[in-house]
Amino acid sequence: MTLLSVQNLHAYYKTEAYGISRTVRAVDGVSFDLFPNEIYGVAGESSCGKTTLIKVISGSIRPPLKAIEGSVNYNFGDYQADMLKISQEELRRNIRWKRISYVMQGSMSVLNPVRKVIKTFQDIVDTHERITDKKEFLEKTRAHINRLGLPTDVLNAYPHQLSGGMRQRVAIALATVFQPALIIADEPTTALDVVVQRGVLHMIKDIQAASKNTVLLVTHDMAVHANVADRVMIMYAGRIVEEAPTEVIFNTPLHPYTQHLINSLPMIGEKSMKASLKGSPPNLADPPTGCRFHPRCPYVMDECRTVVPELVSVKERHRVACHLVKEASL
Amino acid sequence: MSTSPKLLDVQHVTVEFHIGGLLGGALLTAVNDVSFSLESDKPEIFTLAGESGSGKTTLSRLLLRDLEPTKGKVLFEGRDVSTIRKRSEFIEFIKKVQPVFQNPFETFSPLRRVEAYLFDTVKNFRMASNRREAAGIVDDALRSVGLSLDEVRQRYPHELSGGQIQRVSVARALISQPKLILADEPVSMVDASLRMEIVNLFQKLRDERGVSVIYITHDLATAYYISDRIAIMLRGYIVESGPVEDVLERPAHPYTQLLKESVPEPTPSKRESWAKHIELGVTEIKEYGRIGCKFAGRCPKVMDICRQADPPDVQVGRQTVKCYLYSEHVEKTEAGTQP
Numbered sequence: 228m229t230l231l232s233v234q235n236l237h238a239y240y241k242t243e244a245y246g247i248s249r250t251v252r253a254v255d256g257v258s259f260d261l262f263p264n265e266i267y268g269v270a271g272e273s274s275c276g277k278t279t280l281i282k283v284i285s286g287s288i289r290p291p292l293k294a295i296e297g298s299v300n301y302n303f304g305d306y307q308a309d310m311l312k313i314s315q316e317e318l319r320r321n322i323r324w325k326r327i328s329y330v331m332q333g334s335m336s337v338l339n340p341v342r343k344v345i346k347t348f349q350d351i352v353d354t355h356e357r358i359t360d361k362k363e364f365l366e367k368t369r370a371h372i373n374r375l376g377l378p379t380d381v382l383n384a385y386p387h388q389l390s391g392g393m394r395q396r397v398a399i400a401l402a403t404v405f406q407p408a409l410i411i412a413d414e415p416t417t418a419l420d421v422v423v424q425r426g427v428l429h430m431i432k433d434i435q436a437a438s439k440n441t442v443l444l445v446t447h448d449m450a451v452h453a454n455v456a457d458r459v460m461i462m463y464a465g466r467i468v469e470e471a472p473t474e475v476i477f478n479t480p481l482h483p484y485t486q487h488l489i490n491s492l493p494m495i496g497e498k499s500m501k502a503s504l505k506g507s508p509p510n511l512a513d514p515p516t517g518c519r520f521h522p523r524c525p526y527v528m529d530e531c532r533t534v535v536p537e538l539v540s541v542k543e544r545h546r547v548a549c550h551l552v553k554e555a556s557l
Numbered sequence: 558m559s560t561s562p563k564l565l566d567v568q569h570v571t572v573e574f575h576i577g578g579l580l581g582g583a584l585l586t587a588v589n590d591v592s593f594s595l596e597s598d599k600p601e602i603f604t605l606a607g608e609s610g611s612g613k614t615t616l617s618r619l620l621l622r623d624l625e626p627t628k629g630k631v632l633f634e635g636r637d638v639s640t641i642r643k644r645s646e647f648i649e650f651i652k653k654v655q656p657v658f659q660n661p662f663e664t665f666s667p668l669r670r671v672e673a674y675l676f677d678t679v680k681n682f683r684m685a686s687n688r689r690e691a692a693g694i695v696d697d698a699l700r701s702v703g704l705s706l707d708e709v710r711q712r713y714p715h716e717l718s719g720g721q722i723q724r725v726s727v728a729r730a731l732i733s734q735p736k737l738i739l740a741d742e743p744v745s746m747v748d749a750s751l752r753m754e755i756v757n758l759f760q761k762l763r764d765e766r767g768v769s770v771i772y773i774t775h776d777l778a779t780a781y782y783i784s785d786r787i788a789i790m791l792r793g794y795i796v797e798s799g800p801v802e803d804v805l806e807r808p809a810h811p812y813t814q815l816l817k818e819s820v821p822e823p824t825p826s827k828r829e830s831w832a833k834h835i836e837l838g839v840t841e842i843k844e845y846g847r848i849g850c851k852f853a854g855r856c857p858k859v860m861d862i863c864r865q866a867d868p869p870d871v872q873v874g875r876q877t878v879k880c881y882l883y884s885e886h887v888e889k890t891e892a893g894t895q896p
Contacts, residue, residue: 229868272749272750273719273748365645367787372646379649380722393611417781418609418610419609419821420607420608420775421608421777421819421821422608422815422816422818422819422835423608424821425819425821425831425835426835429832429835432832447748447749448749448821448823449749449823450820450821450823451821452776453821453822453823453824453825453828454821454822454825454828454832459893473825473828474825477823477824477825478825487750488749488750491749491750491752491753492778492823493753493756493778493779493781493782494778494781494822494823495777495778495781495805495806495817496781496805496806498781498782501753501755501757501782502751502754502757503720503750503751503752503754504750504751504756507718507719507720507748508718508748508750523750551824556841
């Protein structure tokens with residue numbers, strides 16, 4: 228059973244001002260499946276389309292963003308939804324927070340700075356499931372907070388009184404009040420230091436292990452994926468370049484971009500020279516023809532400049548979009 | 558041993574901030590009795606590492622004379638920087654100590670061409686008498702970061718990539734031929750595929766131009782990769798310092814051990830040690846106010862004495878460690894070496 232099936236998704240930002248129209252192809256032909264009970268990592272640099280992809284699959288498509296082509300279908304078991312056709316009312320009532328929730332990067336902007344944490348819980352629960360018995364709500368919230376290993380004191384604190392790591396964990400607690408089937412975590416630990424990052428990621432892993440739901444973890448930090456994700460997808464300039472189970476992608480990366488990402492990571496205990504890729508990430512308003520990585524690729528061939536490489540399965544659960552790999556496997 | 562004054566000598570510096578309202582409020586010690594020095598004849602990359610709120614940035618503001626220490630002294634080439642009063646003296650000082658900031662897109666105004674900043678710097682330091690001479694200096698600085706004036710001319714910040722614009726930022730700092738560059742988180746806003754080019758650039762500057770770099774970061778992996786020495790900060794204190802290989806390969810302080818263990822390794826087969834559960838602090842203010850060792854609340858090897866007084870600085874091998882665990886050990890070795 229698949230939880231989410233994304234097929235050939237194209238989502239562009241279309242703007243028009245003074246007669247000049249501009250199209251930014253942020254997501255350009257992306258297909259993947261999410262299964263229950265897994266942590267799926269999405270990696271890529273800034274402006275590779277990670278955030279746009281999340282917007283589309285969470286149903287937050289607002290102009291100038293437009294889904295041009297493709298399909299995004301959810302199967303929650305008792306409830307099916309087509310994200311590209313669903314009404315705002317239905318999204319609000321049946322999906323947001325109950326089945327799909329979202330953990331963002333800056334937890335300070337999620338929590339209301341002038342209200343105690345418990346009030347924020349109250350607002351969210353009341354919006355989705357009318358609180359009739361306040362005592363019961365308080366008890367349930369305390370139990371939820373305890374289950375996640377947080378002290379109940381945090382409920383009576385204002386956000387600024389908490390440390391960055393604790394705030395982020397409160398944001399995760401908020402995102403999991405309704406036991407959603409899918410938790411989307413967008414760079415949840417980017418602003419945190421390593422020790423706190425470790426604590427927050429442990430919490431995400433524990434929640435996932437306990438409730439057997441799906442976590443979509445978006446971060447540019449490959450080392451985080453190595454430690455947390457079950458499967459990893461690498462995006463480059465709006466397309467998937469490689470997708471495989473974590474072990475496979477780190478041990479036998481096939482796409483030159485993935486290879487670079489993994490080989491250029493500095494590690495404690497190893498001082499060998501690490502190089503940067505030449506050039507810079509492409510402008511998505513005017514992406515290169517053929518393979519979008521070709522201007523920076525060390526193994527570029529003529530074919531790469533004109534023909535778009537398809538994402539093909541090279542092994543079970545291992546997909547790569549590269550002309551080099553396709554030839555080797557034939 | 559050289560007799561010339563040290564390039565930078567930070568002596569027992571303390572910075573206190575008053576937080577809260579007029580009445581009540583609290584004293585927050587952001588930097589607490591910190592000492593370190595850089596030699597003038599041996600350029601090196603010195604890393605200040607630590608989590609957010611550990612005092613790294615306060616310390617860097619102190620070194621740029623943006624802030625006065627409550628206690629202690631900062632000597633640059635033998636001169637106490639707090640005695641710099643005249644503008645001309647300040648210009649002489651800032652010529653030799655130049656900053657590079659975290660986010661290059663905030664360093665440069667989006668409405669100005671980037672080269673304007675480079676020419677302004679030449680003008681402010683009165684380094685050239687005419688435009689052509691200035692262009693030569695600017696081009697020279699850009700070339701040492703792998704760019705050229707022709708590539709940058711007439712471009713606005715958004716027309717350059719994150720890596721390029723950060724290199725322009727470094728080039729700007731190089732114009733006045735500084736002896737010391739203070740780089741506060743210079744790569745954290747730069748894309749992963751371009752990050753290493755900035756990091757390698759600092760190494761090149763050290764080796765080819767003899768510039769010392771104070772690299773402020775929370776990323777221990779890049780710190781290990783480029784630096785010669787490292788100081789680990791926690792709540793205003795330097796808890797451990799020494800050659801980077803010693804400190805990060807064989808950390809002595811329990812906090813450094815926790816830090817090192819928490820750096821996720823890009824190797825899925827080594828997941829287990831990272832997955833071990835840890836204690837996190839609830840609030841930051843509590844740790845600042847703690848008497849004795851600031852790490853005592855989270856330390857797995859905490860002893861009674863840790864909660865009573867500040868631990869001493871102890872020499873363990875080539876590193877200096879602020880921890881009671883090693884103070885006994887030092888008494889023994891001292892006794893042993895005495896004739």
